[in-house]
Amino acid sequence: MPKVKVPRKSTLIDMTAMCDVAFLLLTFFMLTTQFKSDESVIVDTPSSISEIKLPDTDILNITISADGKVFFNIDNKNFSRERLLSKISEKYPELQFTPEEEKAFVLTGSVGVPLNQLKGYLALDEFDRKTYQQPGIPVDSTNNELGIWVMQGRLSNPNVRITIKGDQFCPWPIVKKVMNTLQDKNVNKFNLITDLEADPNKLKGI
Amino acid sequence: MAELEQKQAGGKKGKKKGRKKMSTRIDLTPMVDLGFLLVTFFMLTTTFSKPQTMEINLPVKEPTEVPDDQQNALKASKAFTVIIGEDNKLFWYLGLADAPIEGPIGTNYTADGIRKVLLEKNATIKDMVVLIKPMNGAIYKNVVDILDEMNISNIKRYALVEITPEELDLVKNL
Numbered sequence: 001m002p003k004v005k006v007p008r009k010s011t012l013i014d015m016t017a018m019c020d021v022a023f024l025l026l027t028f029f030m031l032t033t034q035f036k037s038d039e040s041v042i043v044d045t046p047s048s049i050s051e052i053k054l055p056d057t058d059i060l061n062i063t064i065s066a067d068g069k070v071f072f073n074i075d076n077k078n079f080s081r082e083r084l085l086s087k088i089s090e091k092y093p094e095l096q097f098t099p100e101e102e103k104a105f106v107l108t109g110s111v112g113v114p115l116n117q118l119k120g121y122l123a124l125d126e127f128d129r130k131t132y133q134q135p136g137i138p139v140d141s142t143n144n145e146l147g148i149w150v151m152q153g154r155l156s157n158p159n160v161r162i163t164i165k166g167d168q169f170c171p172w173p174i175v176k177k178v179m180n181t182l183q184d185k186n187v188n189k190f191n192l193i194t195d196l197e198a199d200p201n202k203l204k205g206i
Numbered sequence: 207m208a209e210l211e212q213k214q215a216g217g218k219k220g221k222k223k224g225r226k227k228m229s230t231r232i233d234l235t236p237m238v239d240l241g242f243l244l245v246t247f248f249m250l251t252t253t254f255s256k257p258q259t260m261e262i263n264l265p266v267k268e269p270t271e272v273p274d275d276q277q278n279a280l281k282a283s284k285a286f287t288v289i290i291g292e293d294n295k296l297f298w299y300l301g302l303a304d305a306p307i308e309g310p311i312g313t314n315y316t317a318d319g320i321r322k323v324l325l326e327k328n329a330t331i332k333d334m335v336v337l338i339k340p341m342n343g344a345i346y347k348n349v350v351d352i353l354d355e356m357n358i359s360n361i362k363r364y365a366l367v368e369i370t371p372e373e374l375d376l377v378k379n380l
Contacts, residue, residue: 015234022241029248046347048354050260064346163259168347172290172340175349179366183264191259194350200317200358 041065041112043167047197054191060153060160061193062146063110066167068174069136072149073110074160081106083156088115091152095119104129112136115145139177147181154185165193260353264366283307286327286336288320288352289369289377292343296320296352300327303372310376315351324359336364339373 043063056075063071074080085105089095092115097105101122105111112134113121124132139146154160162182166175182190282301289297289310298320299309313319328334336356340349349366356364 015238019234019238019241022238022245025245026241026248029245029252033248033252045257046350048258048260048350049357050258050354052259052261054257054259165257166346166350168345170346171342172344172346172349173342175346176340179264183266186266188264188266189261191261192350192353193257194260194354196258197354200321 041069041071041110043165044169045165045193045195046168048192048194049197049199050194051196052191054163054193055161058157058159058161060150060157060162061110062150062162062164062178063112064164064166064170064174064178065136066169068170069112069134070139070146070174070178071110071112071134072137072146072153074153074157076106077157079106080153080157080160084152087152087156088118088148091148097122111149114138114143115148139174139181141177144181144184146178147185150182150185150187154187162187162190163193164190260350260357262353284331284334286324286331286334287373288336288338289373290338290340290344290348290352291377292341294348295377296348297377298323299376303370303376306376312377315348320352321355321359324355324361328359328361333363334361336361337367338364339367339369341369341374 041063043065057077059073059075061073063073065071074084076082082102082105085097085102089097095115095118097119101119104122104126107126108122108129111118111121114135114137117135121129121132121134137146137149138144150162164175164178182188282305285301287299287303289299291297294315296313296315296319297310298313299306299311301307313323324336338349338352353364
């Protein structure tokens with residue numbers, strides 16, 4: 001019996017196609033990506049059946065961590081962060097920010113320091129700022145700085161939508177204080193950021 | 207291994223001069239490696255899902271206290287109160303705190319707990335108003351869960367109200 005001859009095939013593969021796909025994907029991800037904003041605290045939000053999506057811009061976010069600290073954040077659409085800081089220093093002439101501090105404020109994420117510590121916080125370098133344990137913005141009735149932030153935030157971007165991102169386990173009185181502050185500033189409509197949960201009414205239909 | 211192949215046209219006929227022809231084949235492997243490395247990086251750092259939100263409307267705060275006779279009194283038979291306690295406790299009663307029509311009864315956050323009661327009461331009582339009263343020991347999640355139950359049970363009339371000392375007494379021993 002003659003030996004069946006298996007033709008030797010080259011082990012070389014043409015990688016051009018694979019390369020094309022890889023770069024197509026790369027381009028796609030590069031264009032669609034939005035970097036996760038670096039949060040100063042990790043917050044595990046409760047879940048709800050609500051399916052309203054949040055826009056990317058015009059957001060004024062109040063984050064409440066599990067230990068009850070309050071943080072403030074606003075997006076920088078149309079330079080609202082820069083305006084916000086200049087409004088703050090207008091209101092508090094003792095807080096005069098240097099251009100470096102202004103730049104730091106624009107680049108940083110959420111702020112959770114009392115106003116009198118804000119200058120010191122912004123003077124830290126980027127790495128120190130990330131590791132710095134922020135004490136949270138005071139929301140007590142005697143010293144309610146969150147109200148000032150919300151007020152000035154709305155003045156610097158009138159279209160802003162206010163959201164509260166609270167941790168599941170944060171105590172209710174803190175949230176109540178935040179909500180009362182918003183009500184005092186005539187903000188009666190706001191959004192609570194939640195995770196998605198299956199709607200039992202829809203599940204029944206399946 | 208992997209090369210960008212280019213057909214050498216003309217074969218080896220055109221041997222002009224003694225210059226050595228360099229191969230036009232390039233090894234693409236490192237390029238593909240780099241490509242996939244970047245793809246992986248962007249895939250992991252990207253956030254696709256936008257956060258979900260729940261919209262809530264609070265009443266306008268009146269600058270001065272509204273006198274009692276101008277306030278719309280809520281009929282006791284239509285007032286359904288949910289009290290959110292600490293340690294995931296939950297109570298409900300119907301009517302007024304000093305004379306509850308039904309309850310107070312302890313319940314829980316499951317589908318057979320508060321949701322069943324809410325659906326049942328909402329079907330039997332016309333224009334039922336749910337008063338949500340979180341105790342100071344309650345956590346945020348519990349409140350959001352109850353607000354969510356309102357959406358699930360399709361109850362349109364509900365309010366977040368401050369808890370009163372009478373109500374604290376009412377559920378103290380439950």
